[in-house]
Amino acid sequence: MDNIKDIIVQVVASHLKQIKKEFGFKINEDDITVELPKKEEYGDYSTPIVLKIARDNKLNPIEIGAKLQKSISEAKHPYFKSVEFYKPGFINFFISKEILTKNLEEVYLLKEKYGRRKNPHPEKILIEFVSANPTGPLNVVSARAATVGDVLSKLFILDGHQITKEYYINDAGRQVNLLAESMLIRIKQHLGEKCELKDEHYHGEYISELARQMLDEGEFEKIKNDQDVLTKIKEYTLEKLINSQKDVLKKYNIEFDNWFHESSLRKSDLLKECHQLLDKKKLLYKEEDKTFFRSTLFGDEKDRVIIREDETPTYFFVDIAYHYNKIKRGFTCLIDLWGPDHDGYIPRMKGALSALDYGDAKFKVVIIQQVNLLEKSRKVQMSKRLGTIVLMEDLINDIGVDASRFFFLHRSISSHLDFDLDLARKQSEDNPVFYVQYAYARICNIFKQAENKKIKVEYTLYKNDWEWKEEEVKLIKKMFDFPLMIQQAAENIQPNLLPNYLLDLAGIFHQFYTQCRVLDEKQKEITQNRLFLSECTRQILYNGLKIMGVTAPERM
């Protein structure tokens, strides 16, 4: 079935064309917006287009509205039971029963594919997220990014795109060198040597433990006299830390298609290639033995160093090469999920990609706002270097994957998220996730009861004499909106629409459950119809929970 909003836009546009000569106005199809009215009497969908036309052309909205309403009404479009005009200028649409039941049958037939659409402009998207430094375990900030990235990926797939999920491992550069140094110092301390960490080193307890482990395993013994002992330590440490990151992500049910190593980039010719390309466009210059990129030409505040005087590339330069590599792999759209601290980094990166002839329209940076941790209503200072972080793993162990995921998705990504640790456990008891899961479990139980009562489930709708009760209508209409919500969440990058929708759907189901008894041996047709409604609801709850990565329990 086509998207209802598009259908309404088309219908309105075609009828406006018919009457526009009479009034003498012009219309732009893009101006036709469709919204969900707040009150039932205003219909299922509504458009205020008449008000816009009246304003732009200084005409009377009442006259145009009446005419438009009449025109659409008389066409008797199968989608609409009725079309009404309300002052001061709203055209309100009431969906027909036939279309709603047809949609239900579609839910039943399509199952997990319900909500998926064929996109007229499909993209081959690379979405990169988390990409935390491999200098320590993942923390709760990464947990938010991981959740959002994972769910966005699934939403994009439903919206008809092709997706690759990638994690960029910064396994080269200054920070990992400091990591190796920190390890060596800890190892020496374990061996009784006197040496101290400096401020810039990593102070976390996990380094000390890892140093102990390296000694215990005899790995240090093997390399201690090598010339490149620090490199060997680095390799050992990175492997351990990266694996632990992977383990936690796995525990969180997040799978990446690709793990891209920064070190592989440094070994390749891509840096050279990028340098040549940018140089050819006269976008580079040298000053005090450093090479600068003219990012100011692209709206950046100042030009940025890409090669230092000691000829090492800056992080920025390597990142340019990385994104250039993404382009060369044939992606038509690049999406990066960054933290708010990287906000100022956007202009230069966009500039670099424009310079490499990759229109910045296809490079999208999504900023996921920070997570603040509160303990006893006070903010917890987090620093990876100081080791005062709350780990993603602790979070999972504490409140569980389901509740964490729901919690992170529940609010818009541009909002700061205050994570109250004292409340976390409490949250896990009356977390809204259980409200949704409970609706799911209830439905499953209805089917178990049907089995017990030897009621055969036919999965058919008896449409003829079916008088819809209020709760049934609400439920059916809500299910109708699922695909629209998916599309909206994907297009506007609003994963929070998903949990909100599921909460609504679950709530309406609970109402339905209270008011409309499903299993009734005396009323076969009503029983079958309500079983069908329950099954469709179950399917959509299942689909939604699956996108969120939250389990759908059959029993609670």
Place this chain on the structure above:
RNA sequence: GCGCCCGUAGCUCAGCUGGAUAGAGCAUCGGAUUUCUAAUCCGAGGGCCACAGGUUCGAAUCCUGUCGGGCGUACCA
């Protein structure tokens, strides 16, 4: 100083590209279970949508300014 995010009920937040009487959950108070799981449902109270201007038929939503909170402003990543 400049840039970005946030400011909506006691608390946590929804409010889509401006729309028709500002919504949920938690908390508080009061009801509902001989019938498919009460982790549920129904009802009540609670708001100058931070403040001040502007745009217009219409603003929580857009623009400008002010105040408050956070983040950033590297040859770190």
